[in-house]
Structures are given as C-alpha cells and as structure tokens.
Amino acid sequence: MSLDVLAQELQACQACPFRQEAIAPVGWFGDPASPIVFVGEGPGAVEDDFGCPLIGPSGQLLDKALWAAKMTRDRVLTTNVIKCRPKNNRTPDIAEAAFCAKRWLDRELAIIQPKVIVALGGVAMHYLGNPDMRITRDRGQWFRTEQGFDCIATYHPAYLLRLTGHALVTAKWDVFHDLEAARERAAMLAPGYEFMSPEKVDLFKIFKKRVHDYL
Ligand code: SF4
Numbered sequence: 001m002s003l004d005v006l007a008q009e010l011q012a013c014q015a016c017p018f019r020q021e022a023i024a025p026v027g028w029f030g031d032p033a034s035p036i037v038f039v040g041e042g043p044g045a046v047e048d049d050f051g052c053p054l055i056g057p058s059g060q061l062l063d064k065a066l067w068a069a070k071m072t073r074d075r076v077l078t079t080n081v082i083k084c085r086p087k088n089n090r091t092p093d094i095a096e097a098a099f100c101a102k103r104w105l106d107r108e109l110a111i112i113q114p115k116v117i118v119a120l121g122g123v124a125m126h127y128l129g130n131p132d133m134r135i136t137r138d139r140g141q142w143f144r145t146e147q148g149f150d151c152i153a154t155y156h157p158a159y160l161l162r163l164t165g166h167a168l169v170t171a172k173w174d175v176f177h178d179l180e181a182a183r184e185r186a187a188m189l190a191p192g193y194e195f196m197s198p199e200k201v202d203l204f205k206i207f208k209k210r211v212h213d214y215l
Pocket of ligand 1: 010013014015016017018019025082083084099100101103104
C-alpha cells in the first residue's frame with residue numbers, strides 16, 4: 001500500500017471517540033523518502049484547524065530547533081501517535097494512543113521504513129519504547145522500537161514552551177543535541193540525503209484552514 005492510499009483511508013477513520021470532537025484526522029507532512037521521522041503526540045487546535053502536524057506554536061518552535069540542527073520540515077517527515085485532536089487537548093492515555101497508532105502510525109512507518117525515529121515527548125516515547133520510560137531520564141538514549149526502528153526521544157516542543165529561565169536554556173540544549181544525534185545517525189545510514197532546504201518552509205502557505213463538515 002502507498003502512503004497516499006493510507007492517507008485517504010485515514011481521512012475516513014471513525015474508529016474511536018476522538019474523531020467526534022475533531023474536524024478530521026491529521027496525517028503527516030514531509031518527504032516520505034526521508035530517513036528520519038519525527039513522531040509527536042497528537043494534533044492541537046491549530047493542527048486540527050489546518051490539517052497539518054506540528055504547525056501551531058509547538059511546530060514553530062520545532063522548526064527553529066530543526067533549523068539549528070540543519071534540517072527543514074520539507075526534508076524530514078513529521079507525524080503524530082494519535083491522529084484526531086483529543087477534546088480540550090487532553091493527553092491521551094497509553095491505551096488510547098495505542099488504539100490509534102496500531103491502525104495508522106505503525107502502517108505509516110512500515111511504508112516509510114525510516115532509518116531513525118525521533119519521539120517527541122512522553123506519549124510518543126511510551127508508545128515507541130515502553131511505558132516505564134521517563135522523558136527526563138531516558139531522552140537522548142537510543143532504543144529499538146517493536147517494529148525494529150532505531151529511536152531516540154527528546155522533549156516535546158510544547159514542554160519547552162512551558163519552561164522559563166535556566167530550565168528552558170538547559171532543555172533547549174538537550175533538544176539540540178538529541179536532534180543533532182538523530183541527524184548524524186540518519187546521515188550515516190542514508191549517505192547523500194539532504195536534510196535541509198535553503199529556506200524554512202512556511203506551512204501556512206501550504207495548508208488552508210479546514211471547517212467542520214457540520215458547519
Ligand atoms: S484518533 Fe485515530 S483511531 Fe480514533 S478516529 Fe481518529 S484516526 Fe481513527
């Protein structure tokens with residue numbers, strides 16, 4: 001199955017209650033040939049509005065971090081564990097995340113076959129690694145996913161947005177080093193791949209605001 005066909009099937013998914021609160025599922029963005037895939041938690045309000053993963057404030061911060069680590073959004077692939085926005089941006093529990101990820105994320109990854117995955121935050125780390133992992137303790141450590149992909153976890157940009165002062169500076173450096181480690185491993189496993197375009201991508205020029213189908 002191709003990623004395009006999977007994307008069409010995803011848009012029709014009604015398999016869990018999250019779908020009732022969301023405009024529509026949010027899939028992935030980027031280069032399916034990229035050796036590196038970033039997996040976030042799930043769509044927030046802006047992501048649901050525009051149908052693009054990591055396009056809101058968290059995504060803007062991620063773009064800056066990627067740029068610092070010599071990557072741009074068009075040259076990597078970004079996606080989420082869960083595809084429909086949980087009501088009030090509630091953090092999905094492990095069972096809810098797995099219910100969606102087994103239907104969609106696992107199949108995306110099986111098609112893309114990334115060399116390296118970066119788990120952004122605890123929800124992605126718990127699904128791709130195991131629920132006993134702790135982001136503050138285990139970020140920056142390589143592990144192998146159940147599907148056999150090399151994975152490293154780092155802080156979700158939404159977490160950085162809640163920090164201030166010294167804690168923020170320290171966490172930003174941690175993220176920078178994690179992203180750099182991920183790019184270096186992906187570059188080693190996919191020699192010649194260009195991880196960076198000359199300019200950052202303006203996702204708001206690509207994605208238009210969606211509307212609820214009941215409006
Ligand atoms: S959250 Fe996932 S499983 Fe639930 S309806 Fe949306 S796409 Fe389907």
